[in-house]
Amino acid sequence: MAHRRFEVKEHAASYLRSRVPPPPQELITEILGFLENMKERPFDLAVDIGCGSGQGTLLLAPHFTQVIGTDISPAQLEVALANSSTPNIFYRQCPAEELPFADGGPDLVTSMTAAHWFDRPWFLQEADRLLKPRGCLALISYTLDMDLEYGQHSHTLTDICHQSTETPGK
Ligand SMILES: C[S@@+](CC[C@H](N)C(=O)[O-])C[C@H]1O[C@@H](n2cnc3c(N)ncnc32)[C@H](O)[C@@H]1O
Structure with a gap:
């Protein structure tokens, strides 16, 4: 299964070191703004699915009474x-497709750079079951139209990235 590459402890540790960039604060602000249009503060609970080493989960903490990060990989959670x-x-x-929470709990469910690994019809059904009325599901990922930075190789890497995403069938 695709998620197995996250099971190895060394991979989890290097993921923490090299996950650049972290989810931008502007994005979290945008999501909270959307949520505020749907319901009043205070927000009780956010659940971050496929939280990995928790960089995105941390950004949610100041805005909710409680935040729960879930992941299938014990190494990532450690x-x-x-x-x-x-x-x-x-x-x-826990797996994203079988979330051990009661119906109508979270105000916000997020998945940051992770939903592409999930069985999405199952996951979406679970997210729908979990969310409070007028709650929000935010699926966050990178756009492929981005510039990569790695010293003198930045332009070359960016070109390769653009070319590979433009290749038919990719
Ligand atoms: C690319 S990492 C993203 C981690 C974190 N959200 C971030 O933004 O840094 C993807 C995470 O999804 C988890 N994952 C993959 N399949 C999963 C599944 N079916 N259920 C729960 N977590 C899963 C992996 O273990 C991994 O930690």
Whole structure:
């Protein structure tokens, strides 16, 4: 299964080091603005599915009473736990397609650079079941139209990235 590459401890540790860039604060602000149009603060619960080592989960913590990061990989969650001392964040191991939460709990469900790994019809059904009325599901990912930065190789890498995404059948 695709998620298995995240099972190895060393991979989880290097993922934490090399996940650049982290989800931008502007994006979180945009999502919160959308949520505010749907319902009033305070927001009780956000669940971040496929949270990995928790960089995105952390960004949600100031805005919710509680944030729960979930991931299928114990190795990723171990790294997330080791790097978080935020008291309102909790982590749980579970597949995105079978979330161990009661109906109507979270105000916000996020999945940051992870939903492409999930069985999406199952996951979307679960997200729909979980969310409070007028809650929000935010699926966040990179656009492929981006510039890569790696010293003197930046232009070459960016060109390769653009060419590969333009190749028919890719
Ligand atoms: C690219 S990482 C993204 C991690 C984090 N959200 C971030 O933005 O840095 C994808 C994560 O999805 C998790 N994952 C993959 N398939 C999953 C599934 N079916 N259920 C839950 N998590 C899954 C992986 O273990 C991995 O931690």
